[in-house]
Amino acid sequence: MKQAFHIITSTCVPLPLENIDTDQIIPARFMKATTRDEQFFGEHLFHDWRYLDDGRPNPNFVLNQSQYSGEILVAGKNFGSGSSREHAAWAIAGYGFRVVVSSYFADIHKNNELNNFVLPVVVSESFLQALFQCIQENPATQVEVNLPEQRISNLANGQSEHFDINAFKKHCLMNALDDIDFLMENQTKTELWEQEHKQHS
Amino acid sequence: MNTLFDKIWDAHVVQEVSDGPTQLYIDRLYCHEVTSPQAFEGLRQRGLRCFRPEKIFCMPDHNTPSMHQEQAIQDETSRRQVENLERNAREFGLPYFGLMHPQNGIIHVVGPENGLSLPGMSIVCGDSHTSTHGAMGAVAFGIGTSEVEMVLASQCILQMRPMTMRINIDGKLGKGVTAKDLALYLIAQLGTGGATGYFVEYAGEAVRDLSMEGRLTLCNLSIEMGARGGMIAPDEKTFAYIKDSAYAPKGEDWDKALAYWQTLKSDDDAVFDREISFDASLISPMITYGTNPGMGIAIDGKIPEIPEDETAAISYKKALAYMDLQAGESMIGKPVDYVFLGACTNGRIEDFRAFASIVKGRRKAEHVTAWLVPGSWKVREQIQQEGLDKILQEAGFEIRQPSCSACLAMNEDKIPAGKYAVSTSNRNFEGRQGPGARTMLASPYTAAAAAVYGRLSDPRTLL
Incomplete structure (x- = not known):
């Protein structure tokens, strides 16, 4: 959903596993929907970890533990690897997360988050591990994500880091614009390019 | 430049x-x-x-x-x-x-x-x-x-x-x-x-x-x-x-x-x-033992020990628990319930030739369910033209119709919970081939050897 992003201050949901693939974020059998129903995908976010075989919530999974809540998901390195399914980003957004923090993201999933107005924030491994520690000690730990200043701050230990995002995407997020708006405005440039590049197509 | x-x-x-x-x-x-x-x-x-x-x-x-x-x-x-x-x-x-x-x-x-x-x-x-x-x-x-x-x-x-x-x-x-x-x-x-x-x-x-x-x-x-x-x-x-x-x-x-x-x-x-370089001669037939494609070893190797790094160890133990495998053990001889040949990774004619070359004159193990799924109708047609379908049939296999099939189990081809599959596909993630399915990624040769023996084997012994 298009929504402008500026500053978010929130508690976090910790998921200290590495290489979380998009099959875990949303299993393939929930991809048969033909509409972009974020609420539906949100209900199935991390389905096979979140629910037991009989459909009851798995009490050992973090989304079912009431002490953890908030708009920020914190995950181990290489988050979103594997399948390109944007359904994973829809599930994350549909659940209510606005930010995912990790020490790095898989490329396709990172784009999918950005295209759904969820901000992937890449932090250093030491920032990440310290944040996990803080949340473990106190689930009420707050994090501030400041997009205009490109800064993430762990309000429990005072640690603060700059994060990267390209100026175009930052502008899109802050103004609730998407890439298609841009591409449609630039269609004459595309036509011109086609005229100049006929030989190889 | x-x-x-x-x-x-x-x-x-x-x-x-x-x-x-x-x-x-x-x-x-x-x-x-x-x-x-x-x-x-x-x-x-x-x-x-x-x-x-x-x-x-x-x-x-x-x-x-x-x-x-x-x-x-x-x-x-x-x-x-x-x-x-x-x-x-x-x-x-x-x-x-x-x-x-x-x-x-x-x-x-x-x-x-x-x-x-x-x-x-x-x-x-x-x-x-x-x-x-x-x-x-x-x-x-x-x-x-x-x-x-x-x-x-x-x-x-x-x-x-x-x-x-x-x-x-x-x-x-x-x-x-x-x-x-x-x-x-x-x-x-x-x-x-x-x-x-x-x-x-x-x-x-x-x-x-x-x-x-x-x-x-x-x-x-x-x-x-x-x-x-x-x-x-x-x-x-x-x-x-x-x-x-x-x-x-x-x-x-x-x-x-x-x-x-x-x-x-x-x-x-x-x-x-x-820029990085590797020596081809050092590579053996590979098999995966864990829940991402990077968790692979030479077929005659041993499952690596649990990493010392605490964060890495959490993920590693979770993967081995899902697969019900132990660090340090050998993969050779592990029982196999399902074999899947196909997917965008190994669903082409050469893959069916490789599989057929191993099972030719042999029989599929009784307890193994095998799904041989060509990547396209064109591949399927070529399998028939080359007579590979006959070789496969005589060995107890049937050729199915083109689909992504058991690679991600969006159709009926799902590996049941707890069962072991040797799969020529690309991902061994938890639940990828069906909820609870245990996937071991390998080549068509290794898949064929597993189908014949009903357990993991080094395909080089059958070539």
Whole structure:
């Protein structure tokens, strides 16, 4: 959903596993929907970890533990690897997360988050591990994500880091614009390019 | 001093957005039924049409059953999704290869074999294994559904330029060691995030020696080490593979295209952001023991010990618990319940030849359920023309119909919970082949050996 992003201050949901693939974020059998129903995908976010075989919530999974809540998901390195399914980003957004923090993201999933107005924030491994520690000690730990200043701050230990995002995407997020708006405005440039590049197509 | 990647990427730049992405022109978009519905829906909501419909090809492959495609799809949600793609293709005027169409099959098999994916092209699809098409000497990468919508609407995509990496494989692969083993070896060496942010070019003697089928397998698995894509410079093998295929340029157009394709290689002084080399002779048939494709070992090796790093150990123990395997133990002799030959990774004719060469004159183990699923109707036809179907039948196997099938279990081909499958597909993630399924990734040779013995075996003993 298009929504402008500026500053978010929130508690976090910790998921200290590495290489979380998009099959875990949303299993393939929930991809048969033909509409972009974020609420539906949100209900199935991390389905096979979140629910037991009989459909009851798995009490050992973090989304079912009431002490953890908030708009920020914190995950181990290489988050979103594997399948390109944007359904994973829809599930994350549909659940209510606005930010995912990790020490790095898989490329396709990172784009999918950005295209759904969820901000992937890449932090250093030491920032990440310290944040996990803080949340473990106190689930009420707050994090501030400041997009205009490109800064993430762990309000429990005072640690603060700059994060990267390209100026175009930052502008899109802050103004609730998407890439298609841009591409449609630039269609004459595309036509011109086609005229100049006929030989190889 | 340009790399192959630079040459093709630069030839498709419409404009650079200041301190932002590149607007890249796309020569070919493929759509399948799972990741495109919301993109078409987006076009309708915005009141847009496809900008260049003739450059876009649609075919269902993920949900399609691997048996009885001549009948209506039984599963209602699958059927609805396939019908939705057909309707969208018609509404937006796009070529469509539906069920039972002679050119239907898995997109990453169909595109290259029909001359739809050609050297020098920019190719995208809402599927991470689009990296496969890089074997043709193209820049091909997987995208999300919002990006599919961008390309449908504008034939362009906004992308950050990736870094470049060259992986050289020197020397020759040993007997019974395939492109699949090479790829699993590289992923085990680099990890599933080892090439994140990079576009990989594969080079070196062992890569040149691979058949086109083998090169497609190698590039297919690029995404499993996190790479944006993988590619191989086109050569005489590439040109022979394309020539006379359905959509390949013909006559004068062929000569013109060929002259251009022959320029598509990295310059001698090209500089890559990262360059690494491996010795092909050190690679054995590979098997995975864990829940990501980087958790692979030589088939005669032992499962690595639990890592000392605390965070890494949590994930590692979770993976072994899911697989019900122990650190330090050997994989040889492990019981196997299911064998799957197919997918965009190993669903081509060479893979069926390899499988048949092992099972010829032998019998499938009684307790093993085997699914042999060709990647396209064209592959299936060739299996019959070469008489491989007879060899396979005599050994107790049947050939099914083209589909992604058990690779991601969106159709009926699901591995039951707790069962072990030796699979020639690309992912061993938890639940990938069905909730609770335990996947071990391997080559068609290793899969065939497992099917015959009913347990994991070194395929080299059967060659």
